[in-house]
Amino acid sequence: MNITLTVNGKKRTAEISPDDFLLETLRSLGFKSVKRGCDTGSCGLCTVLVEGKPVLSCSYLSARADGHEVTTIEGAGEEAKKVASALVGEGVEQCGFCSPGLVLSILGMKKELGKGATDDQIKNYLNGNLCRCTGYEGQLRGIRQYLEV
Amino acid sequence: MKVIGKSYDKKDGIRLAMGAPAYTEDLYDTKSHLTVKLLRSPHPFARIVNIDTSAALALEGVVAVYTHYDVPKTQYTRAGQNFPEPSNYDKRMLDEYVRYVGDEVAIIAAETERAAEEAMKLIKVEYEVFEPVVDAEKAIGHPSVIHPEGVVEKIPSGVDVENNIAATYVLAYGNLEDAFSKCTHVVEHKYYTQAQAHVMMETHRSNAHLDHNDRLVVTTSTQVPFHARRILAHALDLPVSKIRVIKPRIGGGFGGKQALHTEFYTAFVTLKTGRPSMLTYTRKEAFESTYTRHPMVFTYKVGADDAGIIRAIKVNGISDTGAYGEHARTVFSAACLKVISMYNKMDAFDFEGNVVYTNRTPGGALRGYGTTQGVFAIESAINELAFEMGMDPCRIRELNHTAEGETHLVYRAFGSDGIKKPLKLIENNKMSTCIEHGKKLIGWDEKYGKPQVNGNKVRGVGMALSMQGSGIPSIDMGAAIIKLNEDGSFNLMMGATDLGTGSDTVLAQIAAEVLSVPLEKISVHSSDTDVTPFDVGAYASSTTYITGTAVINAAEDIRSQILNEGAAMIEEAPEQCEYDGERVFCGEKSINLADLAMKLLYVKNQKQLVGHGSHVTEKSPPPFLAGFAEVEVDMETGEFEIIDYVASVDGGAILNPKLALIQMEGGLVQGMGMAVFEDVKFIDGKLKTNSLLEYKIPTRSDVPKITVDFVESYEPSGPFGGKSVGEVCINTPSPAIADAIFNATGVRIRKLPVTPEKIILGKMGYDV
Numbered sequence: 001m002n003i004t005l006t007v008n009g010k011k012r013t014a015e016i017s018p019d020d021f022l023l024e025t026l027r028s029l030g031f032k033s034v035k036r037g038c039d040t041g042s043c044g045l046c047t048v049l050v051e052g053k054p055v056l057s058c059s060y061l062s063a064r065a066d067g068h069e070v071t072t073i074e075g076a077g078e079e080a081k082k083v084a085s086a087l088v089g090e091g092v093e094q095c096g097f098c099s100p101g102l103v104l105s106i107l108g109m110k111k112e113l114g115k116g117a118t119d120d121q122i123k124n125y126l127n128g129n130l131c132r133c134t135g136y137e138g139q140l141r142g143i144r145q146y147l148e149v
Numbered sequence: 150m151k152v153i154g155k156s157y158d159k160k161d162g163i164r165l166a167m168g169a170p171a172y173t174e175d176l177y178d179t180k181s182h183l184t185v186k187l188l189r190s191p192h193p194f195a196r197i198v199n200i201d202t203s204a205a206l207a208l209e210g211v212v213a214v215y216t217h218y219d220v221p222k223t224q225y226t227r228a229g230q231n232f233p234e235p236s237n238y239d240k241r242m243l244d245e246y247v248r249y250v251g252d253e254v255a256i257i258a259a260e261t262e263r264a265a266e267e268a269m270k271l272i273k274v275e276y277e278v279f280e281p282v283v284d285a286e287k288a289i290g291h292p293s294v295i296h297p298e299g300v301v302e303k304i305p306s307g308v309d310v311e312n313n314i315a316a317t318y319v320l321a322y323g324n325l326e327d328a329f330s331k332c333t334h335v336v337e338h339k340y341y342t343q344a345q346a347h348v349m350m351e352t353h354r355s356n357a358h359l360d361h362n363d364r365l366v367v368t369t370s371t372q373v374p375f376h377a378r379r380i381l382a383h384a385l386d387l388p389v390s391k392i393r394v395i396k397p398r399i400g401g402g403f404g405g406k407q408a409l410h411t412e413f414y415t416a417f418v419t420l421k422t423g424r425p426s427m428l429t430y431t432r433k434e435a436f437e438s439t440y441t442r443h444p445m446v447f448t449y450k451v452g453a454d455d456a457g458i459i460r461a462i463k464v465n466g467i468s469d470t471g472a473y474g475e476h477a478r479t480v481f482s483a484a485c486l487k488v489i490s491m492y493n494k495m496d497a498f499d500f501e502g503n504v505v506y507t508n509r510t511p512g513g514a515l516r517g518y519g520t521t522q523g524v525f526a527i528e529s530a531i532n533e534l535a536f537e538m539g540m541d542p543c544r545i546r547e548l549n550h551t552a553e554g555e556t557h558l559v560y561r562a563f564g565s566d567g568i569k570k571p572l573k574l575i576e577n578n579k580m581s582t583c584i585e586h587g588k589k590l591i592g593w594d595e596k597y598g599k600p601q602v603n604g605n606k607v608r609g610v611g612m613a614l615s616m617q618g619s620g621i622p623s624i625d626m627g628a629a630i631i632k633l634n635e636d637g638s639f640n641l642m643m644g645a646t647d648l649g650t651g652s653d654t655v656l657a658q659i660a661a662e663v664l665s666v667p668l669e670k671i672s673v674h675s676s677d678t679d680v681t682p683f684d685v686g687a688y689a690s691s692t693t694y695i696t697g698t699a700v701i702n703a704a705e706d707i708r709s710q711i712l713n714e715g716a717a718m719i720e721e722a723p724e725q726c727e728y729d730g731e732r733v734f735c736g737e738k739s740i741n742l743a744d745l746a747m748k749l750l751y752v753k754n755q756k757q758l759v760g761h762g763s764h765v766t767e768k769s770p771p772p773f774l775a776g777f778a779e780v781e782v783d784m785e786t787g788e789f790e791i792i793d794y795v796a797s798v799d800g801g802a803i804l805n806p807k808l809a810l811i812q813m814e815g816g817l818v819q820g821m822g823m824a825v826f827e828d829v830k831f832i833d834g835k836l837k838t839n840s841l842l843e844y845k846i847p848t849r850s851d852v853p854k855i856t857v858d859f860v861e862s863y864e865p866s867g868p869f870g871g872k873s874v875g876e877v878c879i880n881t882p883s884p885a886i887a888d889a890i891f892n893a894t895g896v897r898i899r900k901l902p903v904t905p906e907k908i909i910l911g912k913m914g915y916d917v
Contacts, residue, residue, distance in 0.1 A: 032175040033168020038432040042841035073168040084166035091807040095649020096165025097400030135818030136849040
């Protein structure tokens with residue numbers, strides 16, 4: 001089947017199977033920032049925004065994205081770069097493999113919780129975004145800095 | 150210092166954080182690649198009696214299916230170590246025998262992933278199933294022999310296949326009986342450390358193709374590109390000259406990629422079919438079919454005299470290497486060498502034990518590399534000894550730890566490897582300062598021995614020490630090449646392998662410092678066996694210390710060439726000239742670096758300036774660390790929280806404080822995961838924890854307050870005084886947290902991980 005979706009502001013058509021997930025569809029369309037970290041929807045690496053809200057693209061059927069607006073980090077613009085810079089400023093992108101998903105989740109979080117999010121709210125919101133390199137504390141420092149600016 | 154000691158961003162940081170296509174799976178248009186999948190054994194131990202691949206081969210889109218009849222019979226080790234490898238050659242690409250659930254049975258190459266997966270279901274395998282060995286403590290003398298066809302020992306390791314022994318290790322010093330007779334206090338207990346999984350975010354994967362010169366190019370998520378090239382050449386019977394290995398950006402390793410896993414299969418498929426191929430391990434495969442931290446069991450007997458001097462230590466250990474002996478002996482010997490060395494007032498010690506084969510997922514390298522396991526045992530035992538003597542655990546360490554200017558007793562000991570180690574002084578050891586700082590930061594004197602009670606909740610503190618190494622002495626070698634470009638910028642090329650740690654950036658800082666130029670003048674290219682010089686790779690906390698010094702050598706080489714060429718250009722004697730990073734000058738006469746570089750390439754005295762350097766040393770200066778934990782336990786449920794963790798560390802001079810801090814925090818949290826919940830579990834020889842739903846790693850809500858304190862330190866043999874911090878950080882959480890739990894509850898947990906259930910069972914009187 002064919003679906004038409006808007007990725008990063010541009011209309012794209014993709015030929016998919018009904019059981020395809022958005023992660024593979026996006027990667028096959030060339031959006032290589034979308035990473036797979038597990039098979040169980042547990043790691044948050046594949047996070048993209050659908051209509052501005054973070055979803056796990058590994059468990060979001062491509063067919064559901066038909067007619068919707070999808071944002072990957074390639075299209076998330078200057079705001080994403082501000083988040084990324086705040087993380088890099090603390091050295092907490094490290095291997096970088098989980099960073100695109102984390103940055104998009106932070107964008108979604110700011111939209112939902114605003115600048116005044118507490119540390120606990122931040123941790124809760126981002127709990128599904130795993131990272132094995134940093135121990136998370138530096139990421140919290142970076143996120144706070146981004147929210148405060 | 151202009152560049153060293155400053156918190157530069159990682160050079161690749163912003164592009165990676167913004168999702169640049171930089172990893173193995175992103176670099177090629179894999180639509181044209183064959184998808185490789187591996188059929189795996191459902192049995193922990195069996196022999197393949199018959200395989201029928203006809204139905205799979207008939208499926209549309211399936212290009213090839215290979216079984217053990219089709220691949221070279223060569224035995225090799227997947228462990229990415231130096232040559233000759235200290236790990237047994239006991240693995241084949243595909244074998245008649247399967248030795249754990251997840252062992253490789255057949256290789257499928259197909260046009261699409263779906264076709265490969267369908268084909269996998271159509272392969273019919275008939276197995277003769279054997280009784281598996283599932284308990285390491287019963288492996289020796291078990292009727293099942295896991296490697297009946299024998300293994301190849303490149304370095305004598307005491308292998309005994311009939312008894313399922315992969316390696317033996319013994320190290321002894323002094324007269325143990327005499328030493329114990331002088332002790333007034335002796336404790337003896339058995340400690341268990343569990344298997345831990347690496348869970349790097351990017352699973353193992355590789356990509357192979359033949360280039361325009363018909364050479365095999367393997368792009369792989371590896372920590373050891375040069376070892377990968379050598380081991381592939383051996384396994385595939387190809388000359389090294391026919392293979393190029395490229396490490397692109399990689400999504401973490403933690404030791405899990407100090408090995409080859411996928412590379413044999415993509416390389417083989419590409420050689421056979423001439424087609425490019427790609428194999429990406431699923432998370433399940435990464436859990437089940439790569440390797441874990443070796444689980445170990447240690448019986449520690451430690452004795453001290455009335456003054457609190459530890460006079461004697463006796464250790465019996467068993468390490469479980471699973472189906473294959475990857476890193477078997479070296480991880481186990483590290484559990485002795487880097488553990489016993491922390492203390493040196495003993496009259497005698499004796500360490501002995503075996504590494505055994507069992508029918509489980511193999512053991513392998515994981516950050517800490519045996520030291521983590523050994524530190525849990527020795528530090529728990531010393532905490533028990535201190536308690537029995539009514540002595541403050543910090544005090545007993547202060548009396549006994551190896552101090553600056555002293556030597557480790559292991560250098561005076563005799564071991565089963567027959568190698569007499571050269572006596573080395575530890576020139577730089579700030580352990581005393583670490584203990585002193587850590588005590589203050591956690592509030593030790595106010596809290597130790599005074600558990601705070603608040604209703605059901607009790608708080609307690611605990612502590613432990615650790616050391617590690619910085620590179621493998623006399624073995625690890627790194628090399629660097631630096632060339633000058635016409636704008637006065639430099640290319641730095643190294644075999645060193647940045648796993649995400651930021652080593653490319655730190656090593657560029659070293660080059661920039663020596664060349665007196667800003668960091669942005671240094672472009673880095675690393676880890677490509679065709680283009681960059683040799684390096685052993687990223688392991689053993691070696692990159693800053695070993696490769697860092699190679700970079701200094703290369704930078705000094707080209708710096709002196711710049712001075713000479715600049716002097717010639719301004720027609721002065723080099724010894725009359727100076728170079729300050731911007732220009733070469735002599736009095737009023739000068740030429741700036743960019744002009745010099747341009748002239749050297751295009752106008753006068755034309756040549757390419759290239760500096761090079763290598764480094765190897767018999768030193769491996771240990772980093773030292775004192776770890777302190779405070780916990781709060783609910784006495785009714787056993788649930789507990791880590792309230793505070795302090796790590797005071799002597800990592801030498803810190804070359805990039807920000808990146809060093811993240812190494813420390815990341816390693817501490819990985820150590821806490823091991824301390825309190827990470828646990829690789831098997832049921833009837835089959836891995837239960839094979840997904841991120843079953844195997845929990847720390848999330849951001851699990852992380853307590855962490856304080857990292859870098860004590861002032863300068864290692865004379867290191868680059869700008871540096872040693873290492875990458876591994877030492879993971880070792881103390883397990884023993885420090887277990888001791889804090891004991892100090893709060895009176896329950897001594899000797900089997901990791903520390904869990905609420907064990908606290909409750911311990912209170913009921915069970916051994917936990």
